[in-house]
Amino acid sequence: MNTYIKEYVMLELDNICWQADGKKIINNISMNFEKNKMYAITGPNGSGKSSLVKIIAGIHKQSSGNIYLDGNCIDSLNITKRAGEHIAYSFQSPVLFRGVTVSELLDIAMKNSRNPYNKVELLSFVGLDARVYLNRSMDGTLSGGELKRIEIATVLARNAEVLILDEPEAGIDLWSFKRFIETINNIHEHFETTIIMISHQERLLAMTDYVIYMKNGRIEHVYNQESFTKHMNGERDYEDKIKCINRELLYD
Numbered sequence: 001m002n003t004y005i006k007e008y009v010m011l012e013l014d015n016i017c018w019q020a021d022g023k024k025i026i027n028n029i030s031m032n033f034e035k036n037k038m039y040a041i042t043g044p045n046g047s048g049k050s051s052l053v054k055i056i057a058g059i060h061k062q063s064s065g066n067i068y069l070d071g072n073c074i075d076s077l078n079i080t081k082r083a084g085e086h087i088a089y090s091f092q093s094p095v096l097f098r099g100v101t102v103s104e105l106l107d108i109a110m111k112n113s114r115n116p117y118n119k120v121e122l123l124s125f126v127g128l129d130a131r132v133y134l135n136r137s138m139d140g141t142l143s144g145g146e147l148k149r150i151e152i153a154t155v156l157a158r159n160a161e162v163l164i165l166d167e168p169e170a171g172i173d174l175w176s177f178k179r180f181i182e183t184i185n186n187i188h189e190h191f192e193t194t195i196i197m198i199s200h201q202e203r204l205l206a207m208t209d210y211v212i213y214m215k216n217g218r219i220e221h222v223y224n225q226e227s228f229t230k231h232m233n234g235e236r237d238y239e240d241k242i243k244c245i246n247r248e249l250l251y252d
């Protein structure tokens, strides 16, 4: 890595491949993620989006290639070390912690974190009133949308350098989409973090800095916001240029 990259690039994927059950699932992915930018990963079902972010989070170990965070290779860090220090991962389906209150769960998440916000503020970022939720138990009495928001609040509490949200819109059908967009904007505004969000929602994609389109385990295109808008309007003749965005960043 050169000094140019070190200054701007938070996370670098260098030729990442991953095989499972003898099948190539992630196929030579190279990508740079810049500090404090917001990325969406989108693409058809089974294209490898979740697999890729799980490799970044350390849930899967890549078969070959390297991952760098702030210029340091993190291949040897296990999931706990990555989670504790650098990379926060919010699951597609939140995990239940029966007998634990929302307040206790946030305390655990905030321990040793550089997060500057208190529990009331964290809950308000995800659109929840602390007076109502802090003493609630993390069990089946919470709706899917509430659980999802609480889970995102616990991930925020860790204030990691890289925040990965796997389909944050999943299970929040009772939550108005406008409020949800505000939550994502809040996160982007209040936290110095690189956000990587898997999503199929066009409105969410439209608010990110870059949209990564995956197909068959590869990155087919990386759109900046302007090119993504054009793409959505059916203007496709600039795609080769878009393809180069990351390479330009890498070799500028």
Ligand SMILES: Nc1ncnc2c1ncn2[C@@H]1O[C@H](COP(=O)(O)OP(=O)(O)OP(=O)(O)O)[C@@H](O)[C@H]1O
Pocket: 020, 021, 025, 043, 044, 045, 046, 047, 048, 049, 050, 051, 052
């Ligand atoms: N542990 C595994 N072992 C074997 N195959 C796997 C494993 N994990 C994922 N796959 C396969 O890899 C492919 C990519 O899966 P992945 O979950 O990454 O796709 P995705 O793009 O996130 O899909 P979706 O949009 O449906 O969530 C799929 O064909 C899936 O069945």
